[in-house]
Amino acid sequence: xxxxxxxxxxxxxxxxxxxxxxxxxxxxxxxxxxxxxxxxxxxxxxxxxxxxxxxxxxxxxxxxxxxxxxxxxxxxxxxxxxxxxxxxxxxxxxxxxxxxxxxxxxxxxxxxxxxxxxxxxxxxxxxxxxxxxxxxxxxxxxxxxxxxxxxxxxxxxxxxxxxxxxxxxxxxxxxxxxxxxxxxxxxxxxxxxxxxxxxxxxxxxxxxxxxxxxxxxxxxxxxxxxxxxxxxxxxxxxxxxxxxxxxxxxxxxxxxxxxxxxxxxxxxxxxxxxxxxxxxxxxxxxxxxxxxxxxxxxxxxxxxxxxxxxxx
Numbered sequence: 001x002x003x004x005x006x007x008x009x010x011x012x013x014x015x016x017x018x019x020x021x022x023x024x025x026x027x028x029x030x031x032x033x034x035x036x037x038x039x040x041x042x043x044x045x046x047x048x049x050x051x052x053x054x055x056x057x058x059x060x061x062x063x064x065x066x067x068x069x070x071x072x073x074x075x076x077x078x079x080x081x082x083x084x085x086x087x088x089x090x091x092x093x094x095x096x097x098x099x100x101x102x103x104x105x106x107x108x109x110x111x112x113x114x115x116x117x118x119x120x121x122x123x124x125x126x127x128x129x130x131x132x133x134x135x136x137x138x139x140x141x142x143x144x145x146x147x148x149x150x151x152x153x154x155x156x157x158x159x160x161x162x163x164x165x166x167x168x169x170x171x172x173x174x175x176x177x178x179x180x181x182x183x184x185x186x187x188x189x190x191x192x193x194x195x196x197x198x199x200x201x202x203x204x205x206x207x208x209x210x211x212x213x214x215x216x217x218x219x220x221x222x223x224x225x226x227x228x229x230x231x232x233x234x235x236x237x238x239x240x241x242x243x244x245x246x247x248x249x250x251x252x253x254x255x256x257x258x259x260x261x262x263x264x265x266x267x268x269x270x271x272x273x274x275x276x277x278x279x280x281x282x283x284x285x286x287x288x289x290x291x292x293x294x295x296x297x298x299x300x301x302x303x304x305x306x307x308x309x310x311x312x
Contacts, residue, residue, distance in 0.1 A: 001025045001026070003080055004076045004079050006062050006079075006080070006082050008031070008056075009032075012216065015180075017029055017053050017054045018217060019221035020221050023225060026055075027053060028074070030066075030070060031060065032083075042180055042182060043182075057070055061105075062102075063104075063107065063109070072113045075117045077118070078119070078120060079110075079123070080122075087099075094144065100152045104156045111160055112164065120228050122168055123224050125171055126150060128175075130150045134172070134281050134283050135280070135284050136279070137280055154170060167227065169223070169235050170235070171219075172283060173239075174209035174211055174282065175210045176216050178299075193261075198266040199250070200270055203246055204272055205275075206275075207243070207282065208280075210241055211241025212299045214302075215287050215294055218287075218291040219287045219291050240282060243283075247269045254266075
């Protein structure tokens with residue numbers, strides 16, 4: 001199976017490429033810039049590692065002339081469209097229209113060229129924070145302008161696939177965490193504990209869906225394989241990990257790291273009084289049931305070893 005994977009320099013994108021490669025797929029990864037432009041930071045490390053599991057094509061943003069040359073010159077079984085404009089995804093001023101235009105630029109031309117080359121299907125990455133995704137407080141609005149841009153992107157991509165007669169599938173991600181992640185919640189916990197301090201959780205009441213990026217990626221590779229094989233009508237997967245409050249997840253994370261890192265991993269759960277986001281938003285398909293042979297303990301071991309190399 002030959003896969004064209006966009007967005008492979010991102011946290012989840014790199015691990016999707018890694019899992020696809022491990023499953024035997026030939027992965028081609030077009031990047032927005034040349035590989036050498038990613039000179040520092042965790043994204044640079046992901047790009048360096050990416051070249052070991054995929055053919056990296058630089059300066060080929062989605063829908064650009066170079067991208068069209070790429071899809072026109074090669075035969076691909078599957079288009080995995082993971083790239084999307086993110087920017088400051090929490091900002092209320094996030095450019096919804098600009099993101100939609102970028103995410104779907106020259107989409108019809110891309111699909112037309114790839115179908116001529118034998119394309120069997122498209123897998124679009126969505127987020128649980130889109131409108132009408134996951135489970136939670138009805139009526140399931142988009143979390144933010146970014147979430148709305150992803151909702152609109154899915155609508156446009158689905159329409160273009162239907163228009164051209166191409167099977168469309170959607171893979172919806174919740175809150176992944178793990179190795180090579182940008183500094184976020186788990187990084188905050190680790191960096192605080194390494195200093196011997198107590199880590200605070202300001203929003204412990206939110207009910208969320210955190211998932212090991214390795215488990216998420218294994219689910220992605222299996223899902224993509226089923227879409228390409230067309231062995232059964234496959235249209236979506238909403239893989240779920242740890243469905244619990246952020247306070248409970250922080251305690252779980254501390255419990256896993258404490259014996260592996262030899263740190264106290266002290267926590268303070270603040271009393272949450274502001275609820276600017278929906279209290280609950282989670283995915284609905286158990287990833288552990290979907291992925292055969294997943295080893296949760298080994299995943300925690302690898303993550304702890306990564307933190308040891310970086311922080312201790």
